[in-house]
Amino acid sequence: MMQSVANPVVNEEVKTESDLADAAKIRYLSADNTVFSKTPGNMLSVKVAEEEHPTVYVHCSFPHTNKRIYLSIRTIENKEIGMIRSLDDFSKEMADLLEEQVQIRYFAPEITNVVAVKQEFGYSYWEAETTAGLCRFTVRDGGGNAKMVSDKRLLITDVDGNRFIIADLERLSDREYRMVEMCM
Amino acid sequence: MKILPNEISTLLQKEQVFDKDILFWMVCDRTPDGGFVDTYLILCRDRLITIGSGREPSKEKIYKGYAMPRKKKSVEPVQSGEWTVEAVPLERIESVSIVNLVASGLIVVKETEERIAAAFTNGHMGKAARLVSLFTKLKKSEELNSQDLDDEQEHTSCPKCGMIYPEEGRQICPKCMKKHAIFARLLSFAGKYKGSMFLIVLFMLLNSATGLVIPYLQGTVLFDQALGGKGSFAGQIGLVILLIIAFRTLSLVFGVWFGVINARLAANVAFDLKSSVFSAMQRLSLNFFQKKQTGQLMTRVNNDATELQFFFVDGMSYFIVNAMNIVGITAILLYMDWKLTLLCFIPLPFVFLIVKKVFPRLWRLSWRRHRKVSAMNSIISDTIRGTRVVKAFGKEQKEMERFHRSNVSFSDAEQTVNKLGSTVFPVLNFLTQTGGILIWAFGGWMVMQGEFSFGKVLTFVNYMYLLYGPIQFMNNIVNWWSHCMTAAQRIFEIQDTVPEIAEKADAVELSAMKGDIKVSNVVFGYEPNKPIMKNVSMHAKPGQMIGVVGHSGAGKSTLVNLISRLYDVSEGEILIDDINIKDLTTASLRKNIGIVSQDVYVFSGSIAENIAYADPDCTVDDIINAAKIANAHDFIEKLPDGYDTIVGTGGHNLSGGEKQRLSIARAILHNPKILILDEATASLDTETELQIQEALDSLIKGRTTIAIAHRLSTLRNADYLVVMEHGKVVEDGTHDQLMEREGIYHGLVKKHDEALKMNEVIIA
The missing domain is CATH 1.10.287 (Helix Hairpins)
Structure with a gap:
């Protein structure tokens, strides 16, 4: 029974996909039609064909799994100018510029070495070497403040909502893991 | 306001800016490219000063809430040469705004072109929002009131260790409060069972005291004296055996007594703990529940309470007795040899x-x-x-x-x-x-x-075996203790969470409300600088029906949540009968405001109980009248169990319309002066909606009603309409006025009519 209908189902799926794309009407930006530039005020501006936007922001669709694909270019009013399928579609110079914007938006020091985590009274006090220097911060226990956002990536949110990342839990030493585990 | 660092003050003085000129200042602690460098933004009446550091990014960063263990907080003095000062007159600045990033923000200043003035981590968001709001007021030449200039109640810090309280409103320093403090707090739970606890300990002590005599009787007295024919018990084996039996019996009796009292105490303590956590949870604001998973909360109430119950009932009393046993037995042993x-x-x-x-x-x-x-x-x-x-x-x-x-x-x-x-x-x-x-x-x-005599060795060994139990218990208690303290910690966390919406100490009790609602310039966001409501104002006179219209996400539900004070406004005020709702008691608000919303909750219990939820003491007449007005009476009578039908989890399944009518009956019985209809009929089909509409019409009579609806037909009776978009009121007026204006409302009505026609076509 399943076998006999296998083919039509596949066909239909292909059709659905193109239908979806038609329905979604997402505008994809490519190197041919789009030029990004940095303003003197250090902001990002974009020119798509004849359309110019003085300040735009770069949002990642997958900030934890891949920051280089499916970037959404948006205005401050959250209106989408268009999407970028992959940074690889752009010149290195342009890609660097966009990556810099991603860095600005998704600022989260990446923890390279957990120095100490001390738990007390519903809070844990972290001391960790990060890509932005030695950070000391306070995390409220529970409530998903230290949560896995992919198989091995841990996102830690402190009392103010500041974010810290452990990119790969498996790379932690046993000693570090023991401390971190108690906060998860 | 916190005091500016000396070097910054000196820099400012060079610019002829003195403390009295400064309206507001803040530190922005990061650079856009990811390092930690301080930039000071100083707002004066006539200019905005940016003082940037030319130094390398700091290698260390301490976020809010972290108390440094050692006193090495002081940053090395900075030479003034390293700072760059830039002052821009306010008239040259068109706007100052915040760009929300993920967990941080940018301050963007627009002169002719926009530029990034500074970047900051999330902790400074509140300050940044104030900077922007103050600048905007200055720019519009609005009068700054004392509230603007008065620095908000900053997170106060622990007087003992200087650590900032990690959470606003929770004046507990986690560093300075230790486990013994939790323990002391736990003891206060047991406080009302002092009598039982005393008896338990007493009987346990008697139990072990009588038990302690036995090894001596069985060893030295039996073997060395009675059998060995020496001392006061020489040859009196019968007497010794009788003594042993007597002491065993005594020990048993005390043991049973202790067990019985203990069982009762155990149940009582568990009951107290669970109900205390549960009621603490009820007290909390909506926000708390939206952040926690229900599963986690349930585990918390159940497991943690059970854990603590063990600690109290078994842990505490056994600890006392075992400690005394250890001391007593060791003393006996040392005395013997x-x-x-x-x-x-x-x-x-x-x-x-x-x-x-x-x-x-x-x-x-x-x-x-x-x-x-x-x-x-x-x-x-x-x-x-x-x-x-x-x-x-x-x-x-x-x-x-x-x-x-x-x-x-x-x-x-x-x-x-x-x-x-x-x-x-x-x-x-x-x-x-x-x-x-x-x-x-x-x-x-x-x-x-x-x-050594044989009896003495036997006595010795028996005593020693008695020692093992208590020592093993002490081994476990360390583990137990930390287990329980964590359980207690979690339970207290719920108890200590300060409800975000707290009643003032001198709150006004308003027994009879007229139902006059004034919303003026309300700004609200769940997080600072992410406003969902922007400068919303409206006025509902007593008895009026106000319709709130707008696309989903326009902030309509937020508006009614604010009016019923499920959340507090960030700026502006909401007055009911000219009293700020923050000054009213929660009881008088709840008593006078009724909500009928789209998601209806039916509690486990009978239909009658569900209707009488607001006033369980009401008469049967009241219940039936309310059901009748709500158009619920007929369907209830049709049910085989009538008003006794058990609904809710595991009970009879009611349809959406039936549930909605129950909730309307509930609201009718509640008899509030102010009625909020939050998409009350949104999830129902047209036919049911008509029935409900009838019920609603009878419900809103004589009450101030605020109705939110997608279907504009339900709002045709409204005295006044407010159209919202992106958290702002964009149009208001009567239906006719708004239709005349041919604005957004006009568009919505047209779309709605078209949709209705489509519907008719489809149905036909």
């Missing part, structure tokens, strides 16, 4: 070593188990609540796999804990038993040497 006593302590260092090494690991593993149980429980409760979705998508298999994965990892965690436990405890047992063997060996040797 100190050398032998020391012998039986030989294995103890090993025991302690194992405890110290292995127990933290055991503790960590059991935490892992706790985490896995919570995860598994969440899956169970998710799937049960989402059964319809699971079935509709045919994802039973996938859910089973998901559960299986979580079950496997729980079972792994469980196994690791148990394996470690079942290795460690037998080893500990063996070690402690070794002491006994040593005594037999040396004691036996001494008997053969004639230095």
Whole structure:
């Protein structure tokens, strides 16, 4: 029974996909039609064909799994100018510029070495070497403040909502893991 | 306001800016490219000054809430040369705004072109929002009131260690409050059972005191005196046996007594703990529940309370008695023969070593188990609540796999804990038993040497075995103690969470409301600088019906949540009968405001109980009248069990319309002066909606009503309409006025009519 209908189902799926794309009407930006530039005020501006936007922001669709694909270019009013399928579609110079914007938006020091985590009274006090220097911060226990956002990536949110990342839990030493585990 | 660092003040003085000129200042602590560098933004009446540091990014950063253990907080003095100062007159600046990034923000200043002035981490968001709001007021030449200039109540810090309280409104310094404090707090729970606790300890002591005599009777008295024919009991075996029986019986009686009282206390303490956590949870604001998973909360109430119950009932009393037993028995042993006593302590260092090494690991593993149980429980409760979705998508298999994965990892965690436990405890047992063997060996040797009598060795060994129980208990209690303190910590966390919406101490009780609602310039956001409501104003006169219209996400529901004070406004005020709702008691608000919303909740219980929820003491007449007005009476009468029909979890399933009519009946009985209809008919079909509409029409009579609706037809009766978009009121007026204006409302009505026509076509 399943076998006999296998083919039509596949066909239909292909059709659905193109239908979806038609329905979604997402505008994809490519190197041919789009030029990004940095303003003197250090902001990002974009020119798509004849359309110019003085300040735009770069949002990642997958900030934890891949920051280089499916970037959404948006205005401050959250209106989408268009999407970028992959940074690889752009010149290195342009890609660097966009990556810099991603860095600005998704600022989260990446923890390279957990120095100490001390738990007390519903809070844990972290001391960790990060890509932005030695950070000391306070995390409220529970409530998903230290949560896995992919198989091995841990996102830690402190009392103010500041974010810290452990990119790969498996790379932690046993000693570090023991401390971190108690906060998860 | 906090004081500016000296070097910054000096810099400012060079610019002819003095403290009195400064309206507001803030530190922005990061650079856009990811390092930590301070930039000071200083707002004066005539200019905005940016003082940027030319230094390398700081290698260290301390976020809010972290108290430095050592006093090395002071940053090395900065030379003034390293700073760059830039002052821009306000008239040249068009706007100052905040760009929300993920967990941080940018301050963007627009002169002719926009530029990034500074970047800051999330902790400074509140300050940045104030800077922007002050600038905007200055720019519009609005008068700054004292509230603007008065620095908000900053997070106060712990007077003892200087650490900032990690949470606003929670004046507890986690550093300075130690486990003994939790313990003391726990004791206060047991406070009202002082009598029972005293009796328990007393009977336990009597039980062990009578028990302690027995080894002496069985050893020295029986063997050396009665059998050996020496001393006061020579030859009187019968008497000695009788004494032994008597003491055993006494010991048994005390033991039973203690057990009975203990059982009663156990149940009472568990009851108290659970109800205290549950009522603490009820007190909390809506926000708290939206942040926590229900599964986690349920585990918390149940498991943690049980854990604490064990501690109280078994832990506490056994601790006291066992401690006294250890002291007592050791004293007896030392008195009998100190050398032998020391012998039986030989294995103890090993025991302690194992405890110290292995127990933290055991503790960590059991935490892992706790985490896995919570995860598994969440899956169970998710799937049960989402059964319809699971079935509709045919994802039973996938859910089973998901559960299986979580079950496997729980079972792994469980196994690791148990394996470690079942290795460690037998080893500990063996070690402690070794002491006994040593005594037999040396004691036996001494008997053969004639230095010791056989009875005495027997007494000695019996006492020593009595010592093992208490010592093993003490081994466990360390583990137990931390377990319980964590459970207590979690429970107290719920109790200590300050409800975000708190009643003022001198709040006004308003028994009879007129129902006049004034919303003026309300700004609200769940987070600073992410406003969902922007400058919303409206006025509902007593008895009026106000319709709120707008696309979904326009902030309509937020508006009614603010009016009923489920959340507090960030700026502006809401007045009911000219009193700010923050000054009213919660009771008078709840009593006078009724909400009928789209998601209707039916509690487990009979239909009558559900209707009478607001006023359980009402008469049967009231219930039936309310049901009749709400158009619910007829369907209820049709049910085989009538008003006694049990609904809710596991009970009779009511349809959406039926539930909605129950909730309207509930609101009618509640009889509020202000009625909020939040999409009350949105999820119903047209026919049911018509019936409900009738019910609603009779409900809104004589009340101030604020109605939110997608279907504009339901709002045709409204005296006044407010059209909202993106958190702002964009149009208001009567239906006719708005239609004349041909603005957004006009557009919505046209779309609505078209949709209706479409519907008719489809139905036809």
